[in-house]
Amino acid sequence: MATIHDEIDSWLAADIHGELSEDERSALHAHIVDCAACRKAHQENKVMNKMLEETLAQEKPDPAFEQRMLSGFRNRIPERSGLVKLLVDLMRLRAVQITAVTAILVGLVQMGRMITGENATPLRDRERYAQVEVAAPQPPESRPGQAGALARSGGVAAGRPQDLALEAPPAAPATRSKFHEEGKAAGTTVAPAKAAQPEARDVETLVVPENAAMGEEATQSPVESPAAALANRKLIRNATVELEIVSFDDAVQKITAFANEERGYVATTSSEKQANGKLKGEIVVKVLPENLDHFLQKLRGIGQLKNQTLGTEDVTKAYFDTDARLKNARVMEQRLIDMLKTKTGKVSDLLQVEKELGRVREEIEKMQGELKYWDSQVQFARVTISLAEKHMEEPASFLLKEHAQLALYASDVEKIYNEAKVLASPKVQITNAQLDRDYSGRVSARVSMLIAPEESETLISRVKGFGRVENFQSQTERIAQGGSGMSQNAKTKRDKVELNVTISREEQEQAFQQTSLRIRTSAVDEKAKELRSLTEKQNGRVRSSTFSRDPDGHEVANVSLRVPMKNYSALMQSLNALGRVEDVSVQRQDRIGGQIDEASAPADISIQVYSQGNIVSSDTGLVATLRRTLAQSAAAIMWSLRMIGVAVAFLAPWAIAVIFVVWIAKRIARARQ
Known part of the structure; x- marks a missing residue:
C-alpha cells in the first residue's frame, strides 16, 4: 500500500490547492513534521506556487491566441470534398429539411396504398369512369374493327373519354377460354336496362341493341311521362279479412x-x-288490384268484421333488374351459339363453350320463372278470408261427472273389503282395491270403482250398509264438450260415478264425544262389575279396566267405555245408581264438511270408581309407634353392621399385607444375625 511519503508530490499539490480533507491534511502535516525530506519539498512547493502567482498575475495572452488554437484544431480535421460539403450545407437549411420530411411522408402514403390496394384515382376520374359510352350506329357492312375505330374517333372529336366505357363483366376464371377473348375483341358493350322510376323530371332512355356484334342499329325510346313511369310499377297487393257469419255456406256463395x-x-x-256443429274455414280469392278496395267493401256486408289487414309489396326494382339480366343473358347465349356455329378452335374450347352455354340457359330459365311468378302476383291481388260462424265456442253438450267419498267403520275390515270387490259387474268397474296392515296390527282398506249412472244410487246405498258410515261426500262437476261457456240448447249427459271407499276398524275411529267423571262408592269392585253390565245393555263395550287397593283401604277402579251416541243419555242416567257422580267433563268434536250419522257415532266415557277408605290410618297409635321405632332401630343396627363389614373388608387386605411385610423383615434380620 502506497504511503504519504511515496506520493508526497501529489499530496503537496492537493494541499496547496485545498483539495484535502481535514483528516488528510492532519495526516500530511504529521508526516511533514517527522520527515525532513518531505518537509523540505513542502517548503519548495510553497515558494514555487507563490512565485508563479506573482509572476503570472500581470501576464495576459495576446488576442490572436484563441484563433491560433482554433486553427490548430481545424488543421487536424481532414477537409471534405466539394459535393459532400454542398450536401452538408444543404441539409443545414430549414427549407430543405421540411421538403425532405414531406417527401418521406408522401412516400409512406403511396407505399400504404400499394399494400392495401386502394385506388388513388381522383374523384373526377371516378365520375368519368361511371359514364357509359354508347357507340354510334354503324352500317351493317362495316367491319367490327372499323366500327370500333370510328366510334373512338367520334368520341374524341366530341370531347368524350374513350377509355372509360364499361365492358361486360368477365366470366368466372374456371370457365375462361378463347371465346372470352373473341368477345372482348368485338368491342361491343351491353348496358343493362335500368328500371323505370317515377321522377319529377323527364328521363331519356337509350336502348342498346341486343346483338351489337351483328351490326343492328340502336333505337332511342321516347321520353316517358311520370304517369307512364307510375304505370310501369310492379305492386303485389294482399289482404287478410276475418269475419264472423251466420251461415258458412251462404257466405261462400256470396263471396264467389x-x-x-x-x-x-x-x-x-x-x-x-x-264438435258443436259449427263451421269455420278459409277462402282465398284472387281479384284485379284495381278492384281490391271495392271487393273488401262488399265483404263487410256478409258478416261482422273482426280483423282486416291490407298490404302492398313493391317489386319494381327487382323485376326490372331481373329483366335486364335476362336480356344480357340472351345476348351472351346468342354469342355462344355463334361460336359453336363457326366451329373454330380446339375441341376443349368448344366443350367449354357448350358448358358455358348450358349455364347461361339455366340462368335464363330461372329468371324467366321469376318474372312469370311476379307477373302472376302483380296481375291479381290475393285476399285471404277467414270465416267462423257465430257462437263458435258454444259447447255441444255438458257432461256431469260425480265424485263420491265414503268412509266406513267395521269390526271385520277384511270381510267388508272382500264384499266390496264382489260388487264388480258390467256396470260396476273396480279400478283400485288395496288392503293395508301396519306393524301395530291395524287394518285398513281402500276400494275405488266406476258405477253406471243408473246404478249409482242403489250401489252406494248397498255399500253404506257394509258398516257404520263415518263420512260421505258427493261432488258433481259439469264439463262442457266441444266448447266453453254456457248454452241453453246443449244436451246434458251423466258420466260414470266415481266412488272411493275407505274401510277402517271401529277401534280406529275417533270418538264424536268424550266424557270423563268420577263415582264415589263404598264397594268399588261390585260397582265396577255393575258398570260393565250396564254398558253391555246399552250396546257398548268396555275398552279398558283397572283396579287397585292401598293399605289404608282406599280402592280405585278406572273403566273406559265406548257406546253409541243414541244410548249415551240412558247410560249416563243409570250411573247415578252406582254412587255419587262427581267431576263430570264433556268434550265434543264437530266434523265440518262431512255427512256423519250422529246417532251411531261413538262416544267415549272414562269413569273412575273409588272409595274413601279408613278414616283413621292403621299407622297411628302406640303400637304402631313402637313398631315403627323398633323397625327403625333394627334398621340402624343393620346399617351399622353393614358399615363395619365394609370397613373390615376394606382394611383386611392392608392389614394382611403389613403383617406379611413385618414377618419377612424379621426373618431377614434373623438370617443376618
Whole structure:
C-alpha cells in the first residue's frame, strides 16, 4: 500500500490547492513534521506556487491566441470534398429539411396504398369512369374493327373519354377460354336496362341493341311521362279479412258472386266442422288490384268484421333488374351459339363453350320463372278470408261427472273389503282395491270403482250398509264438450260415478264425544262389575279396566267405555245408581264438511270408581309407634353392621399385607444375625 511519503508530490499539490480533507491534511502535516525530506519539498512547493502567482498575475495572452488554437484544431480535421460539403450545407437549411420530411411522408402514403390496394384515382376520374359510352350506329357492312375505330374517333372529336366505357363483366376464371377473348375483341358493350322510376323530371332512355356484334342499329325510346313511369310499377297487393257469419255456406256463395263481379275467382276453399256443429274455414280469392278496395267493401256486408289487414309489396326494382339480366343473358347465349356455329378452335374450347352455354340457359330459365311468378302476383291481388260462424265456442253438450267419498267403520275390515270387490259387474268397474296392515296390527282398506249412472244410487246405498258410515261426500262437476261457456240448447249427459271407499276398524275411529267423571262408592269392585253390565245393555263395550287397593283401604277402579251416541243419555242416567257422580267433563268434536250419522257415532266415557277408605290410618297409635321405632332401630343396627363389614373388608387386605411385610423383615434380620 502506497504511503504519504511515496506520493508526497501529489499530496503537496492537493494541499496547496485545498483539495484535502481535514483528516488528510492532519495526516500530511504529521508526516511533514517527522520527515525532513518531505518537509523540505513542502517548503519548495510553497515558494514555487507563490512565485508563479506573482509572476503570472500581470501576464495576459495576446488576442490572436484563441484563433491560433482554433486553427490548430481545424488543421487536424481532414477537409471534405466539394459535393459532400454542398450536401452538408444543404441539409443545414430549414427549407430543405421540411421538403425532405414531406417527401418521406408522401412516400409512406403511396407505399400504404400499394399494400392495401386502394385506388388513388381522383374523384373526377371516378365520375368519368361511371359514364357509359354508347357507340354510334354503324352500317351493317362495316367491319367490327372499323366500327370500333370510328366510334373512338367520334368520341374524341366530341370531347368524350374513350377509355372509360364499361365492358361486360368477365366470366368466372374456371370457365375462361378463347371465346372470352373473341368477345372482348368485338368491342361491343351491353348496358343493362335500368328500371323505370317515377321522377319529377323527364328521363331519356337509350336502348342498346341486343346483338351489337351483328351490326343492328340502336333505337332511342321516347321520353316517358311520370304517369307512364307510375304505370310501369310492379305492386303485389294482399289482404287478410276475418269475419264472423251466420251461415258458412251462404257466405261462400256470396263471396264467389262478389269475386265474379270484380273479375276475379275463388282460388281455394277449406272448412272444418267443430264438435258443436259449427263451421269455420278459409277462402282465398284472387281479384284485379284495381278492384281490391271495392271487393273488401262488399265483404263487410256478409258478416261482422273482426280483423282486416291490407298490404302492398313493391317489386319494381327487382323485376326490372331481373329483366335486364335476362336480356344480357340472351345476348351472351346468342354469342355462344355463334361460336359453336363457326366451329373454330380446339375441341376443349368448344366443350367449354357448350358448358358455358348450358349455364347461361339455366340462368335464363330461372329468371324467366321469376318474372312469370311476379307477373302472376302483380296481375291479381290475393285476399285471404277467414270465416267462423257465430257462437263458435258454444259447447255441444255438458257432461256431469260425480265424485263420491265414503268412509266406513267395521269390526271385520277384511270381510267388508272382500264384499266390496264382489260388487264388480258390467256396470260396476273396480279400478283400485288395496288392503293395508301396519306393524301395530291395524287394518285398513281402500276400494275405488266406476258405477253406471243408473246404478249409482242403489250401489252406494248397498255399500253404506257394509258398516257404520263415518263420512260421505258427493261432488258433481259439469264439463262442457266441444266448447266453453254456457248454452241453453246443449244436451246434458251423466258420466260414470266415481266412488272411493275407505274401510277402517271401529277401534280406529275417533270418538264424536268424550266424557270423563268420577263415582264415589263404598264397594268399588261390585260397582265396577255393575258398570260393565250396564254398558253391555246399552250396546257398548268396555275398552279398558283397572283396579287397585292401598293399605289404608282406599280402592280405585278406572273403566273406559265406548257406546253409541243414541244410548249415551240412558247410560249416563243409570250411573247415578252406582254412587255419587262427581267431576263430570264433556268434550265434543264437530266434523265440518262431512255427512256423519250422529246417532251411531261413538262416544267415549272414562269413569273412575273409588272409595274413601279408613278414616283413621292403621299407622297411628302406640303400637304402631313402637313398631315403627323398633323397625327403625333394627334398621340402624343393620346399617351399622353393614358399615363395619365394609370397613373390615376394606382394611383386611392392608392389614394382611403389613403383617406379611413385618414377618419377612424379621426373618431377614434373623438370617443376618
